[in-house]
Amino acid sequence: DQQVKQNSPSLSVQEGRISILNCDYTNSMFDYFLWYKKYPAEGPTFLISISSIKDKNEDGRFTVFLNKSAKHLSLHIVPSQPGDSAVYFCAATSSGSGGYQKVTFGIGTKLQVIP
Amino acid sequence: DAGITQSPRHKVTETGTPVTLRCHQTENHRYMYWYRQDPGHGLRLIHYSYGVKDTDKGEVSDGYSVSRSKTEDFLLTLESATSSQTSVYFCATKLTANTEAFFGQGTRLTVV
Numbered sequence: 564d565q566q567v568k569q570n571s572p573s574l575s576v577q578e579g580r581i582s583i584l585n586c587d588y589t590n591s592m593f594d595y596f597l598w599y600k601k602y603p604a605e606g607p608t609f610l611i612s613i614s615s616i617k618d619k620n621e622d623g624r625f626t627v628f629l630n631k632s633a634k635h636l637s638l639h640i641v642p643s644q645p646g647d648s649a650v651y652f653c654a655a656t657s658s659g660s661g662g663y664q665k666v667t668f669g670i671g672t673k674l675q676v677i678p
Numbered sequence: 679d680a681g682i683t684q685s686p687r688h689k690v691t692e693t694g695t696p697v698t699l700r701c702h703q704t705e706n707h708r709y710m711y712w713y714r715q716d717p718g719h720g721l722r723l724i725h726y727s728y729g730v731k732d733t734d735k736g737e738v739s740d741g742y743s744v745s746r747s748k749t750e751d752f753l754l755t756l757e758s759a760t761s762s763q764t765s766v767y768f769c770a771t772k773l774t775a776n777t778e779a780f781f782g783q784g785t786r787l788t789v790v
Contacts, residue, residue, distance in 0.1 A: 569720075597778060606682075606768055606781030607721070652720060663776040664709065664728060665736070670720035 566590045567655050569669035577677050582640040584672050586653030589634065593655040595663060598627060598638050601650045601671070610651070611638070643676045650674070681705055682782040684769050690788045697756040699785050701769030703749075709772040710752040711779065712736075712744060714765040721768065727752055728775075759789045 568587045576582045586596075594615040599607035613620040613627045613636065620627050626639045640647055653669040681704035691697050701710060711726040713736075723736030725744040733744050741763060743755045756763055766786050770779040 595776070599779075599781075604783070606770075606783050607779075608781070609778035612778065654721075661728070661734075661775065664726065664734075665723060666779065667723075668713075668721040670718060 564589075565669070566593075567653055567667050567669040569651075569653050569672050571672050572670070573673040573675070575675045575677060576643045578645055579642045582638075582643045582647065582674055582676065584638040584640075584651050584653075584674065586636045586638075586669055587634055588636075588655050590655070590657070590667075591634070592657040592659050593667075594658055595656050596627070596629060596636050597654040597656075597666070598625075599652045599654060599668075600647075601652065607652055640674075643674075645676050645678050648674055648676045682769060682771055682780060684767075684782040684785050686785060687783065688786045690790060691759050693760060693789055694758050697759050697787065697789075699754045699756075699767055699769075699787070701752045701754070701782060703752075703769075703771045705771065705773070705780075706749060707771035707773045707780070708749075709775060710746065711770040711772075712742075712752065712754045713768045713770065714738065714763075715768060715784075716765050724754065724767075756787075759787075761789050763787065764789045 597612040598610040601607040629636045650671040656663045656666045683702045712724040713721045727733045727746040769782040
């Protein structure tokens, strides 16, 4: 039973437009959320995170929105660039899992930014 | 980036043989993790360590064991490899529990 769901396996966006990647979670104990980006033949790299006490966190072109009541978060990339083409993993953890020791990942969304 | 080295990077092994994957870090991070990545499943936690000699199971730990005798090394052993363990394995480290994870480049393991 997937506790972190990324229902869109892939997404194509034109360069310069907004990319919106979605993530849903089922475990109400999750209180910290992260996004990782992965290029082929490389390990994932951390992108941005958000605590459940916030509903938005911004870092440059990347913004994560959290809707706790809907158990939904989204990653917005504006403007999208060809170098953003990668697989994006949504991840979640909780203070209850040994104080954020364990992190649960979604299956990923492959983003393609078309020049 | 944390200096994380996984070895080997690629391995082909036969069913029934034991296999050990090594993760070495140079950043003195307390937490170390082993994940596997499979199509349709994303990253799934196999085992993790919260200190030297302190380990715990993840969601897909059957058939795997780990050891951490030094801060910098975390070994993953497949006791008797099966074809279902064909996967890409990632090691990750965290300085503290509530910080982001740094990942190694992965080990592609094929069990034939």
